[in-house]
Amino acid sequence: MKIGLKKKDWVLIIIIVCVAGxxxxxxxxxxxxxxxxxxxxxxxAIQDTYSLSEEGDYEINGGTxxxxxxxxxxxxxxxxxxxxxxxxxxPVSLNRESIICLPNKVVVEVETGTSRxxxxxxx
Amino acid sequence: xRGRVAYFGVFTALALIFSYIETLIPLxxxxxxxxxxxxxxxxxxxxxxxxxxxxxxxxxxxxxLTGFLFGNYFSIIYSLAGGLLSLSVMALLRKNGGFSVMxxxxxxxxxxxxxxxxxxxLVVETFSVIYYVPVLLxxxxxxxxxxxxxxxxxxxxxxxxxx
Ligand SMILES: [Zn+2]
Numbered sequence: 001m002k003i004g005l006k007k008k009d010w011v012l013i014i015i016i017v018c019v020a021g022x023x024x025x026x027x028x029x030x031x032x033x034x035x036x037x038x039x040x041x042x043x044x045a046i047q048d049t050y051s052l053s054e055e056g057d058y059e060i061n062g063g064t065x066x067x068x069x070x071x072x073x074x075x076x077x078x079x080x081x082x083x084x085x086x087x088x089x090x091p092v093s094l095n096r097e098s099i100i101c102l103p104n105k106v107v108v109e110v111e112t113g114t115s116r117x118x119x120x121x122x123x
Numbered sequence: 124x125r126g127r128v129a130y131f132g133v134f135t136a137l138a139l140i141f142s143y144i145e146t147l148i149p150l151x152x153x154x155x156x157x158x159x160x161x162x163x164x165x166x167x168x169x170x171x172x173x174x175x176x177x178x179x180x181x182x183x184x185x186x187x188l189t190g191f192l193f194g195n196y197f198s199i200i201y202s203l204a205g206g207l208l209s210l211s212v213m214a215l216l217r218k219n220g221g222f223s224v225m226x227x228x229x230x231x232x233x234x235x236x237x238x239x240x241x242x243x244x245l246v247v248e249t250f251s252v253i254y255y256v257p258v259l260l261x262x263x264x265x266x267x268x269x270x271x272x273x274x275x276x277x278x279x280x281x282x283x284x285x286x
Contacts, residue, residue: 003272009226016233016264020257027254044247082195096254100247103197107247 027096034112035095038074040067041107050074052093052110064104074108076101130173134181135188138165142189160235160266162189166210167228167274172281175214182206201239208238224278225271232267233260 005013040048040060050058050069057077058067065086066078073091076099086101098109141161162185170178186206190199213231216222222230236259244252 003225004223004275005225006221006223008221009223009229012222012226012230013264016229016260020260023253023256023260027257041247083197098252098254100243100252102201102243102246103195105247 030096035093035097035110037111037113038067038069039109039111041109043105044107049113060108061104061106065101065106067108074110075099076108079104127173127177131177131181134165134169134173135184138162138181138185139188139192141165142185143193146193160232160263160270163209163228163231163235163267164270164274164277166206167213167224167231167270168277168281170210170213170217170227171224171274171278172284178210178214179207182210201242204242205235205238208241209235223271224275225268228271228274229264229267232265232270233263235267236260236263 036052038050038052039046040050040058042061047060048058050056050067052069052072052074055070056068058069059065060067064080065076068075068077070091073093075091076086076089079086079101081101081103083103086099086106089099092099092108092110095110095112098107100107141164145161165185166178166182169181173181183203183206186199186202190196190202194202209231212234213227216227216230240252240255240259
């Protein structure tokens with residue numbers, strides 16, 4: 001198919017694909033397995049921390065959102081936001097993955113806590 | 124002058140229709156504010172047929188009207204950030220030369236998503252949204268390219284109409 005792309009267009013496409021590939025690489029380095037907890041942040045401030053290995057439903061932000069942890073994965077099961085994007089997002093379980101509810105300014109982020117750090121939180 | 128105003132009105136109406144159609148398509152990337160960007164088709168046409176100033180005006184009018192009609196206060200901010208960044212990059216590439224309509228449009232698609240990502244990052248005050256970057260880049264590129272191809276065909280047919 002001839003769509004009339006010019007040389008500079010191709011350069012642009014290659015740059016975009018390279019940047020995308022590079023960020024994937026970076027994620028595989030900082031991300032991956034070993035994540036064991038979920039941090040709930042509201043407007044950037046940490047509100048709660050939950051273990052990924054403990055199943056449960058948690059009200060966050062005073063009940064505007066409900067976080068569910070099942071089978072080592074966290075998902076947003078309920079929210080009162082107008083767009084409902086957070087509820088449609090797939091469950092997260094890998095390090096640095098997150099679910100964001102923009103209207104409510106809620107972020108649920110998967111993290112790797114060192115065991116000592118983690119004990120301090122659960123105690 | 125009267126012709127220009129009339130064309131501007133038609134473009135605005137088209138942009139609104141496209142924005143409305145987009146709210147009906149349940150295409151979700153699972154990322155706040157990321158859409159197909161159908162209305163960008165009209166913005167690209169305006170940029171090439173009417174000029175940079177008109178394209179900016181159209182972009183702002185479209186975002187405000189769409190926001191009031193089908194969206195909310197949040198959607199206005201995201202759309203505005205995405206739309207203005209996207210248009211600025213497109214105007215720059217077009218002026219710079221050497222890029223086809225497709226190239227300009229795909230850059231627009233990419234920066235549309237980047238603009239929204241930046242706002243998302245500021246609102247929730249976290250860098251974890253960076254996780255979405257690869258998807259956003261590729262999605263923006265593909266939708267932008269698609270819109271570029273359509274725009275290019277339309278511009279060929281509109282070549283004799285001056286606005
Ligand atoms: Zn939400």
